[in-house]
Amino acid sequence: MTQFVFYLFAFAAVLGGAMCILQRNPAVSAIWLMSTMFSLAAIYVLLGAELIGILQILVYVGAILVVFLFVIMLLNLTHASTDMRGPGTLAAAIVIVGLLVVELAALWQYTPRRLAADLAQAPGFADPGTAFAAGELTRQATAAQGVVGALATPLFQTYLVPFEITSILLLAAIIGAVVLAKRRI
Amino acid sequence: MADTTFLGPSLGLSAILFSLGVAGVLLRRNAIVLFMCVELMLNAVNLAFVALAQLHGASGYIMVLFVMTVAAAEAAVGLAIILAIFRHKQSVDLQNINLLQG
Numbered sequence: 066m067t068q069f070v071f072y073l074f075a076f077a078a079v080l081g082g083a084m085c086i087l088q089r090n091p092a093v094s095a096i097w098l099m100s101t102m103f104s105l106a107a108i109y110v111l112l113g114a115e116l117i118g119i120l121q122i123l124v125y126v127g128a129i130l131v132v133f134l135f136v137i138m139l140l141n142l143t144h145a146s147t148d149m150r151g152p153g154t155l156a157a158a159i160v161i162v163g164l165l166v167v168e169l170a171a172l173w174q175y176t177p178r179r180l181a182a183d184l185a186q187a188p189g190f191a192d193p194g195t196a197f198a199a200g201e202l203t204r205q206a207t208a209a210q211g212v213v214g215a216l217a218t219p220l221f222q223t224y225l226v227p228f229e230i231t232s233i234l235l236l237a238a239i240i241g242a243v244v245l246a247k248r249r250i
Numbered sequence: 251m252a253d254t255t256f257l258g259p260s261l262g263l264s265a266i267l268f269s270l271g272v273a274g275v276l277l278r279r280n281a282i283v284l285f286m287c288v289e290l291m292l293n294a295v296n297l298a299f300v301a302l303a304q305l306h307g308a309s310g311y312i313m314v315l316f317v318m319t320v321a322a323a324e325a326a327v328g329l330a331i332i333l334a335i336f337r338h339k340q341s342v343d344l345q346n347i348n349l350l351q352g
Binding site (some may be wrong): 067068071072075078081083085086087091094097099101102104108109111112113114116117120121124125128129133134136137139140142148149150154155157158161165166169170172197199200202203206213216219222224225227231234235237238239241242243245246 | 262278343
C-alpha cells in the first residue's frame with residue numbers, strides 16, 4: 066500500500082515537472098510546479114520527514130510559488146507566444162539531458178546494503194551494522210524528543226553559526242529586492 | 251537498520267526531476283519559467299538530502315532547511331531583477347536580453 070502511494074506521488078511529481086517545462090503559459094507552468102511540490106511534500110512524509118514536508122508546503126508553495134504567480138500576473142505574461150528554443154538547441158538539450166539521466170540513474174543502484182558492503186572494505190568499519198550510526202541516533206532522538214526537537218537540537222548546536230549566517234543572507238536579499246524593485250536603479 | 255524501502259526510488263525520482271529542471275533551463279526562453287526550473291532542481295536536491303538523511307542522520311534535514319532559505323532569497327532577488335528588466339525592455343524573453351553581448 067505504501068509502495069503504491071509512493072509511486073503515485075512520484076508519478077504526479079514527474080508529470081508536474083514535465084508539464085511545467087512544456088506548458089506555454091507561465092501561470093499554468095507555475096500551477097503544475099505547485100502540484101510537483103505538493104507531491105514532494107507527500108513523499109517527504111512517506112520518507113519519515115514530516116516537518117520538512119510541512120515546511121515544503123509552507124515555504125515553497127505558500128511563499129515562493131505565490132511570489133512567482135504574483136509576478137507573472139503583475140507582468141501580464143499570460144498571453145505570451147511560444148518561447149521554446151529552436152531545433153538546434155533542442156537537439157543539444159536532449160543530448161545533455163540524456164547524459165545527465167544516465168549519470169544520475171546510477172544513483173538508483175545505491176542501496177544501504179551495497180554501501181555497507183563498500184564501507185566494510187574500508188579500514189575502520191569492521192561491522193557494517195555500525196556504518197549508519199548517525200541515522201539510528203536521529204531515530205532515537207525523534208522517538209525521545211519528537212520530530213521538531215530532533216531537528217532543533219543539532220540546528221541550534223552544531224549548525225548554530227551557519228544558521229546565524231542565514232539571517233544575514235536573508236537580510237541582504239530583502240535589501241537587494243527592495244533596491245532592485247525601486248523605480249530608478 | 252532503518253526502513254530504506256524508498257531510498258533507491260527516491261534517488262531515482264530526484265535524478266529525473268533534476269534532469270527535467272535542466273531540460274527546462276535549456277529549452278525555455280521565458281526568464282520566469284527558467285527560474286521555476288531552477289526551483290525544480292533545488293527540490294530534486296532536497297529530495298536526495300531527505301532520502302539519505304534516513305541513513306546519515308539529521309544533518310540532511312538541516313541542509314534542506316538551508317536550501318529552502320537560499321531558494322527563498324534567490325526567488326526574491328531574481329524576481330526583483332526580472333521586474334527591473336521588464337520595466338526596461340517590456341519583455342522577459344531571454345533573446346531580447348543581451349546587454350552583456352559584445
